[in-house]
Amino acid sequence: xxxxxxxxxxxxxxxxxxxxxxxxxxxxxxxxxxxxxxxxxxxxxxxxxxxxxxxx
Numbered sequence: 289x290x291x292x293x294x295x296x297x298x299x300x301x302x303x304x305x306x307x308x309x310x311x312x313x314x315x316x317x318x319x320x321x322x323x324x325x326x327x328x329x330x331x332x333x334x335x336x337x338x339x340x341x342x343x344x
Contacts, residue, residue, distance in 0.1 A: 294324055294340040300331070 296319075298312055316326075319340050327341035 290344055292324075292342045292344070293327070294319060294342075296338040296340065298336045298338065300334045300336055 296312075296315060316338075323342040323344075324340035325342070326338060328339040330337050330339075
């Protein structure tokens with residue numbers, strides 16, 4: 289079994305703006321359609337990182 293990862297960086301303050309939330313939702317939906325799922329998340333300063341994983 290192998291795994292592929294994708295990392296998304298989101299500036300925390302940007303999530304307050306509705307357009308930015310929609311962009312994030314679209315990106316997550318696209319990743320989900322490609323078989324990625326949320327594996328982990330962590331924050332550094334004002335940034336949130338989402339680790340996505342796809343196994344095959």
